[in-house]
Amino acid sequence: MNQEDYLQNLLAFLSASPTAFHATAGARRLLDSQGFRRLLESEDWGDPGPGAYYVTRNDSALIAFVLNQGAGGCRSLRMAGAHTDSPGFRLKPNTLHSSEGHVRLGVEVYGGPLLSTWFDRDCSLAGRVIWLDRAGQLQASLVDFKRPLAVIPSLAAHLDPTANKEHTINRQTDLVPLLTLGEAPDFAALLLDRLREDQTDPTEILGFDLFLYDAQPPARVGLNGELLCAARLDNLLSCHALVQALSRSADCQDALIVLNDHEEVGSASAAGARGSFLRDVLQRLFTPARLAGLMARSLLVSADNAHALHPNFVGKHEPEHQPRMQGGPVVKVNAGQCYATSAATAAQFAFLCRKAGVPCQSFVMRNDMACGSTIGPVTASELGVATVDVGVPQLAMHSVRETAAWLDGYALLQVMRAFFAADERLLCAPQVDL
Numbered sequence: 001m002n003q004e005d006y007l008q009n010l011l012a013f014l015s016a017s018p019t020a021f022h023a024t025a026g027a028r029r030l031l032d033s034q035g036f037r038r039l040l041e042s043e044d045w046g047d048p049g050p051g052a053y054y055v056t057r058n059d060s061a062l063i064a065f066v067l068n069q070g071a072g073g074c075r076s077l078r079m080a081g082a083h084t085d086s087p088g089f090r091l092k093p094n095t096l097h098s099s100e101g102h103v104r105l106g107v108e109v110y111g112g113p114l115l116s117t118w119f120d121r122d123c124s125l126a127g128r129v130i131w132l133d134r135a136g137q138l139q140a141s142l143v144d145f146k147r148p149l150a151v152i153p154s155l156a157a158h159l160d161p162t163a164n165k166e167h168t169i170n171r172q173t174d175l176v177p178l179l180t181l182g183e184a185p186d187f188a189a190l191l192l193d194r195l196r197e198d199q200t201d202p203t204e205i206l207g208f209d210l211f212l213y214d215a216q217p218p219a220r221v222g223l224n225g226e227l228l229c230a231a232r233l234d235n236l237l238s239c240h241a242l243v244q245a246l247s248r249s250a251d252c253q254d255a256l257i258v259l260n261d262h263e264e265v266g267s268a269s270a271a272g273a274r275g276s277f278l279r280d281v282l283q284r285l286f287t288p289a290r291l292a293g294l295m296a297r298s299l300l301v302s303a304d305n306a307h308a309l310h311p312n313f314v315g316k317h318e319p320e321h322q323p324r325m326q327g328g329p330v331v332k333v334n335a336g337q338c339y340a341t342s343a344a345t346a347a348q349f350a351f352l353c354r355k356a357g358v359p360c361q362s363f364v365m366r367n368d369m370a371c372g373s374t375i376g377p378v379t380a381s382e383l384g385v386a387t388v389d390v391g392v393p394q395l396a397m398h399s400v401r402e403t404a405a406w407l408d409g410y411a412l413l414q415v416m417r418a419f420f421a422a423d424e425r426l427l428c429a430p431q432v433d434l
Contacts, residue, residue, distance in 0.1 A: 001248065006410045007228075011218050013240045014230050018126040018213040020060040020084035020261045021142055023236055027062050027243045027259060028054065034247040036064060045284055047071060052247075055281060058261060059128055059140065060084055061271035063281050064246055065256035066420075071285040076297035076424045078255040079385065080246075080416060081273070081375050082238035082304060083263035086231070087111035087398045089118070089175070089212040091125070097176065098184040105150055105177040107212060111264030115169045117400040118214075122148035123177060127210035129191055131202035138206065143194050148215045150177035177212060214400045226326060228406040234397050235263070237409050238303035245416035255420045260375050263304075273375035279382060292384070299348060299427040300387040301419060302340060302376030303412065305404070306330035306363050308393030321364040323393040325405035328359030329412050332374075332389040340376035344429035345388035349415075351426065356418040358411040361393070386429050 017023035054064035092106035126144040218230030262272035353360040380387040394404035
């Protein structure tokens with residue numbers, strides 16, 4: 001895949017993935033097209049044998065793996081992880097609020113979005129809907145209204161003297177999207193109509209996981225087209241790179257990727273990194289004794305975007321660690337283990353970058369500022385696997401619209417392809433010999 005093909009493929013993936021459910025469905029479609037076989041958690045896998053497989057949980061998390069000689073012949077795994085969710089707004093069950101001739105959507109904040117960026121954006125709705133068919137069976141479908149439906153209007157500057165000074169945002173009262181004027185429609189009927197447009201035949205809506213999202217499509221910007229501005233770059237850019245690298249590497253060795261949901265809210269769910277999804281899959285493939293030895297010979301690359309140097313706020317960055325956009329993937333380090341990187345795993349990733357012919361940078365947060373975290377430390381703790389936290393440098397993390405240099409995403413793809421083809425000796429961290 002050349003650079004231009006990569007960019008167009010990434011743009012299409014971002015556009016088709018307004019929610020974690022859609023991102024997982026997009027990953028499934030790519031894996032299906034490359035000959036991966038789907039496994040169901042509800043069924044007995046037995047020994048799946050040599051091949052390429054994937055399994056999903058909650059429609060929003062996915063694990064895919066390649067076993068060249070089957071589970072019995074696997075000595076180590078090249079593992080990589082990312083997350084499918086992004087900060088934003090989730091609809092409340094009792095959705096519509098009517099007052100003073102305005103119909104608004106009830107939403108709750110999901111994760112830690114940069115709230116100010118959501119005002120005055122053209123927003124749509126997407127997610128998963130559970131419905132009853134004419135045979136009395138529960139069914140699930142993904143929906144995406146695609147067109148702008150709602151807006152969170154700002155208060156005019158004339159009515160808020162603090163707008164450009166010390167303005168604060170009340171999460172309960174200020175962030176209520178406006179849907180329409182006049183009488184409130186039947187929201188369930190709206191969902192039924194939308195489902196019927198997709199050739200389904202529902203009789204009743206029984207539940208939904210719906211999210212507000214920015215309807216503006218991703219765009220290539222910059223004088224030389226070097227930048228990518230889009231919603232949900234954190235962390236769909238990493239998900240895209242991992243799925244592409246695993247599914248399109250002709251010389252892929254035994255490898256596995258995990259795309260967890262709910263990272264932005266702490267990962268504590270059945271589909272999150274603190275849940276049992278990855279361990280359940282590994283334990284179905286390997287006995288406990290074999291799994292312990294396997295993890296000791298494996299390496300996990302936790303891919304989640306990093307903070308690029310912001311030219312307007314240089315003082316917010318640690319002076320000697322200032323990753324630049326278009327400077328290559330970033331290795332993230334934290335003494336408090338918010339990132340799972342060690343000297344050994346950082347060296348292994350730097351060596352992979354060298355093999356792939358791409359530059360490598362380092363990131364450390366200032367001592368007087370709080371540090372975010374990733375699925376890396378959680379997964380490393382659960383499995384005892386050596387882990388390195390890396391990511392593409394970006395600006396405006398958690399904004400409704402984020403910015404990155406798309407060539408850094410292409411570089412991450414090249415490194416991950418080299419990783420999935422790497423010799424087992426690279427996966428074993430060097431040990432101190434006394």
